[in-house]
Amino acid sequence: MSITGAANGDAEVSGLPPPGGHPTAGAPPTVERVPPLRTVRATAYVTPLREGGSLPALMEADDDGIYVTKFRGAGQGTASLVAEVIVAGVAARLGVRVPELVVVDLDEAIAPREADEEVQDLLRASTGTNLGMDYLPGSTGYDGRGSWTPDVDDAVRVLWLDAFTGNVDRTWRNPNLLVWHRRLWAIDHGSALVFQHAWPDPATWAGRVYDLGRHVLLPVAERFGASAWAALDAELAARLDPATVREVVEAVPGEWLLAMNSARSREQAARDAGDPVPSAADWRERYVSQLLARLTGERPWRDGLLP
Numbered sequence: 001m002s003i004t005g006a007a008n009g010d011a012e013v014s015g016l017p018p019p020g021g022h023p024t025a026g027a028p029p030t031v032e033r034v035p036p037l038r039t040v041r042a043t044a045y046v047t048p049l050r051e052g053g054s055l056p057a058l059m060e061a062d063d064d065g066i067y068v069t070k071f072r073g074a075g076q077g078t079a080s081l082v083a084e085v086i087v088a089g090v091a092a093r094l095g096v097r098v099p100e101l102v103v104v105d106l107d108e109a110i111a112p113r114e115a116d117e118e119v120q121d122l123l124r125a126s127t128g129t130n131l132g133m134d135y136l137p138g139s140t141g142y143d144g145r146g147s148w149t150p151d152v153d154d155a156v157r158v159l160w161l162d163a164f165t166g167n168v169d170r171t172w173r174n175p176n177l178l179v180w181h182r183r184l185w186a187i188d189h190g191s192a193l194v195f196q197h198a199w200p201d202p203a204t205w206a207g208r209v210y211d212l213g214r215h216v217l218l219p220v221a222e223r224f225g226a227s228a229w230a231a232l233d234a235e236l237a238a239r240l241d242p243a244t245v246r247e248v249v250e251a252v253p254g255e256w257l258l259a260m261n262s263a264r265s266r267e268q269a270a271r272d273a274g275d276p277v278p279s280a281a282d283w284r285e286r287y288v289s290q291l292l293a294r295l296t297g298e299r300p301w302r303d304g305l306l307p
């Protein structure tokens with residue numbers, strides 16, 4: 001959102017009008033359609049966010065918005081950007097608040113304006129498309145240790161999202177949750193969807209049980225009753241019908257799919273063998289298969305999640 005508080009920051013799930021007026025009002029919002037990502041053009045590098053392992057920074061863009069930006073040139077490959085887009089799309093569909101994601105188009109003219117050589121190198125290596133996330137001004141990190149407690153319904157939705165996407169980055173040590181307008185917002189999903197590094201058979205990942213042990217929201221979620229869990233589980237699974245899963249995966253820029261380390265090695269292997277090189281559409285299908293496999297049958301990954 002823009003630093004003046006305009007743009008999309010008043011929406012509960014970004015890009016959408018707030019369902020109940022004030023951001024704190026009402027039940028968690030769920031979107032009926034996962035919209036494609038907007039593209040904005042970076043106009044200035046504002047400041048690094050030193051905390052982040054992926055060298056994220058605040059960038060200003062031509063829509064006057066400020067975006068937490070994760071750079072393609074940060075050396076972590078594009079798979080984490082792909083995971084961010086897919087998990088945020090699923091989250092929005094499940095009623096988990098996530099800041100709007102955009103594509104930040106970075107021009108080579110921005111790098112020379114920076115004094116710091118390291119920043120210059122990062123920006124040069126990231127010319128083109130990068131991932132931006134609407135900056136939530138005045139938000140604070142949630143670590144489960146303060147007096148403020150999130151809404152139980154918000155917490156259990158996040159927990160279900162993390163179990164479904166295998167997100168290991170929501171622990172006490174690294175909660176990746178923000179409190180903004182007294183509600184919980186989920187960020188940093190680049191480490192979820194671990195299947196994308198090795199591409200096991202979809203049935204393998206479908207059965208992988210989620211380790212809840214160190215999840216920062218577990219104490220809050222424990223207040224949710226067994227019958228409420230069963231109803232929520234049914235509601236959330238039903239929200240992720242095949243068309244929705246396809247829509248979510250469709251939002252990922254094709255070039256990020258083709259630049260993943262796994263896609264690059266697959267491309268090389270195909271060329272060496274004289275086989276057709278997988279297209280972005282082929283990679284999308286692989287994500288859809290993995291995600292849908294986890295939604296069918298007994299869903300053993302829920303072991304321990306439901307009381």
Ligand SMILES: Nc1ncnc2c1ncn2[C@@H]1O[C@H](COP(=O)(O)OP(=O)(O)OP(=O)(O)O)[C@@H](O)[C@H]1O
Pocket residue numbers: 049051052053054055056068099133134135136137139141169174176178187188190
């Ligand atoms: N949308 C946002 N609005 C406000 N602050 C944010 C936002 N996104 C991230 N931050 C801040 O920036 C920090 C780093 O962001 P994030 O966790 O996404 O990056 P990362 O490089 O993946 O981090 P790490 O590797 O340390 O987990 C967050 O801990 C948070 O303090």
Ligand SMILES: [Mg+2]
Pocket residue numbers: 052176188
């Ligand atoms: Mg983080």
